[in-house]
Ligand SMILES: Nc1nc2c(c(=O)[nH]1)N[C@@H](CN(C=O)c1ccc(C(=O)N[C@@H](CCC(=O)O)C(=O)O)cc1)CN2
């Protein structure tokens with residue numbers, strides 16, 4: 063193996079600690095803690111684990127956590143009514159509805175009901191528009207975490223060729239926007255892309271977010287490339303990413319592992335976004351380079 067293994071767990075711990083320091087400053091200045099409300103609908107086992115981790119991380123960073131658990135048969139109007147209450151609650155700076163929602167609920171309608179200035183997941187179309195046009199908004203946590211790992215490893219990304227594999231609203235599209243803003247030359251590949259290997263051959267940066275276990279082969283990776291694996295696939299061999307780790311690690315310059323790569327950054331960036339939301343809502347300045 064030649065690649066440096068990018069330690070997302072360590073980077074996330076550093077970010078969470080910094081958020082904690084700034085949250086303590088915010089509480090001292092305003093007399094209240096930044097608050098994050100998390101809504102979980104139904105019994106999805108993985109979602110329950112993520113929601114518990116978010117609650118614990120929120121409290122550990124000195125913020126207030128408000129957890130709302132609703133049954134899987136919750137009516138759309140009841141879920142929307144809860145979002146309305148959280149929008150109006152001054153103690154709540156950030157609102158997150160854990161995805162996926164149970165069948166029968168319209169996730170788009172729920173996400174669009176969240177006040178864009180409390181949308182710490184960055185999924186509201188207003189925040190997607192702000193990102194696309196270079197305005198200050200909230201950036202989805204997973205691509206934000208990927209960008210932080212890339213900058214930590216590579217510094218200035220300007221002029222680099224990046225291939226994002228996947229075009230979801232949650233990862234692929236915002237990732238491409240962030241890399242474009244960082245002056246990369248960006249290709250977005252997806253399930254219909256012809257000859258992916260050809261596109262990857264020139265890629266200094268690869269972000270894989272296709273949701274298919276071991277999909278990206280090391281043979282396709284440019285020697286020395288930085289490979290960010292967003293995939294979390296449960297297989298008979300355990301948890302694996304979208305990149306075939308063993309073959310890619312022998313060619314890449316750096317690579318994120320699964321687990322312990324991008325995943326931990328998702329929750330750390332959620333805390334970061336909540337801290338930013340609290341400052342904006344309270345009209346308290348937060349230096350652009352503070353975090
Ligand atoms: N409202 C949201 N829903 C979902 C999001 C999101 O950002 N907002 N992302 C994913 C789930 N997710 C957080 O919600 C998440 C996924 C994975 C991890 C993580 O740390 N993974 C570990 C492995 C953990 C395991 O064993 O399963 C890792 O990669 O090291 C954190 C958060 C979908 N829904």
Ligand SMILES: [Mg+2]
Pocket residue numbers: 228229230252253271272
């Ligand atoms: Mg896709």
